Amino acid sequence: MKKITLTLVSALVLILVSFTANFNKTNSTVLNDIDGTLLKSSPVIENNNGDVTVTFSVDKNVIVSKALVGNSNEIYLIENGNSNTSKTVTLDLQPVNGKVATAFNNIYESNYDVASSEALLNAANPTRRPIGVIIWE
Secondary structure, X not given: OHHHHHHHHHHHHHHHHHHXXXXXXXXXXXXXXXXXXXXXXXXXXXXXXXXXXXXXXXXOOOXXXXXXXXXXXXXXXXXXXXXXXXXXXXXXXXXEOOEEEEEEEEEOOOOHHHHHHHHHHHOOOOOEEEEEEEEOO
């Protein structure tokens, strides 16, 4: 009876480990606090063996771009009208010294020309949220 109990406990432990262990060195982080931004869904940052991506949804007319500024992968969302449909965007993020940092910059205007000429040039420090960091060894 003791051997049967020990065998069952061992099997249960192996099952639990298989659900919780991260054998392929992947992890993900969900960024919250998207109220007041152009995001339609919370961004998900995924690290798959050092290849880091961020996936999120925005309105179909939002223009998305990114740039590495210092240590941060800055993602720029520029409002360009409203289509009432959304699109899913996946961007590659670049690591700097073993970590990946990102921040979203939202620029609200009714059309791209106004946003690019006024908001981008005159906004000294646009509201940046959500912000996230992934660190791995």
